[in-house]
Amino acid sequence: MNIAITGTGSYIPSIVTPNLNFDQHEFLNADGTPINASNTVVIRKFKAITGIAERRYAKKQFNTSDLGAIAAENAIADAGIDREELDYIIFAHNFGDITYGKTQSDTLPSLATRVKHLLQIKNPKCVAYDILFGCPGWIEGVIQANAFIKSGLAKKCLVIGGETLSRVIDKHDRDSMIYSDGAGATILEGLPDSGNILAHESCTHANGEAYYLFFGDSYNKDSDKDVRFIKMYGRKIYEFALTHVPSAMQVCLDKTGISIDAVKKIFIHQANEKMDEAIVKRFYELYEKTPPQDIMPMSINELGNSSVATIPTLFDLVKKGKIENQHIQKGDIVIFASVGAGMNINAIVYRY
Numbered sequence: 001m002n003i004a005i006t007g008t009g010s011y012i013p014s015i016v017t018p019n020l021n022f023d024q025h026e027f028l029n030a031d032g033t034p035i036n037a038s039n040t041v042v043i044r045k046f047k048a049i050t051g052i053a054e055r056r057y058a059k060k061q062f063n064t065s066d067l068g069a070i071a072a073e074n075a076i077a078d079a080g081i082d083r084e085e086l087d088y089i090i091f092a093h094n095f096g097d098i099t100y101g102k103t104q105s106d107t108l109p110s111l112a113t114r115v116k117h118l119l120q121i122k123n124p125k126c127v128a129y130d131i132l133f134g135c136p137g138w139i140e141g142v143i144q145a146n147a148f149i150k151s152g153l154a155k156k157c158l159v160i161g162g163e164t165l166s167r168v169i170d171k172h173d174r175d176s177m178i179y180s181d182g183a184g185a186t187i188l189e190g191l192p193d194s195g196n197i198l199a200h201e202s203c204t205h206a207n208g209e210a211y212y213l214f215f216g217d218s219y220n221k222d223s224d225k226d227v228r229f230i231k232m233y234g235r236k237i238y239e240f241a242l243t244h245v246p247s248a249m250q251v252c253l254d255k256t257g258i259s260i261d262a263v264k265k266i267f268i269h270q271a272n273e274k275m276d277e278a279i280v281k282r283f284y285e286l287y288e289k290t291p292p293q294d295i296m297p298m299s300i301n302e303l304g305n306s307s308v309a310t311i312p313t314l315f316d317l318v319k320k321g322k323i324e325n326q327h328i329q330k331g332d333i334v335i336f337a338s339v340g341a342g343m344n345i346n347a348i349v350y351r352y
Helices: 039-050 064-079 111-118 137-151 234-256 273-285 307-319
Strands: 002-011 015-018 054-057 088-092 127-131 156-164 181-191 196-204 213-216 229-232 263-268 333-340 344-351
Touching: 002 064, 002 137, 002 196, 002 307, 039 273, 054 181, 064 088, 064 111, 064 156, 064 181, 064 307, 088 111, 088 137, 111 127, 111 156, 127 137, 137 156, 137 181, 137 196, 137 307, 137 333, 137 344, 156 307, 181 307, 196 234, 234 273, 234 333, 234 344, 263 273, 263 307, 307 333
Parallel strands: 088 127, 088 156, 263 333
Antiparallel strands: 002 181, 015 054, 156 181, 196 344, 213 229, 333 344
């Protein structure tokens, strides 16, 4: 029995926020001192490094669970299944639901339970739970769904990755321009003669690396000390990713015995364009190869970094022909790979 992704769906918020919108922000250093550069220069350098020209923010009335439910509806329709037959709903996120204008994260009940409620699934044996694994959360959810189906504990699983990072960003931090909102979802089923998860690999590096991403105070020292925001040590994350992600991808691919030449697409977490390009280049260098042109679809330019939502959203868009010059065909070998808070890394080799 193969374990296949039989349906995909995504929700891309409608509020487009271009880089120009940050022109009037008061960007500060971590110690609260002014940055010695104009916002025009800051934004230009940011675009050159990250590739981000704009990002999407959710409307005020939508929370992360709402975005996830819409993406899930689309994935269920794409798979053509009865939602009452779902055995598991796994929702990967980082911050729960954060109501617009509020400061508290809300995970009671779990976001997966909220999605089940919004989908109006009546079957009590459809188990709903959340997973916290940083940006690699959706991949880890797929790995767990794969295990459930392989073991006979499930036949159909819904895995969602969603986030509203726009509600946990410090407007005085240049890194605030990276983050965005969105959700992606997938249906996994055990089927003969279908796509198949061929191998997977997961790692957690927490001996000194655990707090490369963290919740911290605003760079504006006059801000409310009880309100915290997403923070990161960008240079450390960049170096960590280049050191560890390519090797994890190599271990995963080598488990399958498939040549790197057979890989058609790499769906990597949309964190930073330059970093992603460097990761893929170093991965191919491990095999003394050069990455083929168009091996790595990108959505970060227009959608920003929506954390756990980036890979399932990107996969959905490519699968449905919505990214120019990017396509996948039945039988293609693809790799999913991610890195994020924890510090966690994972990868999947999948035959589409």
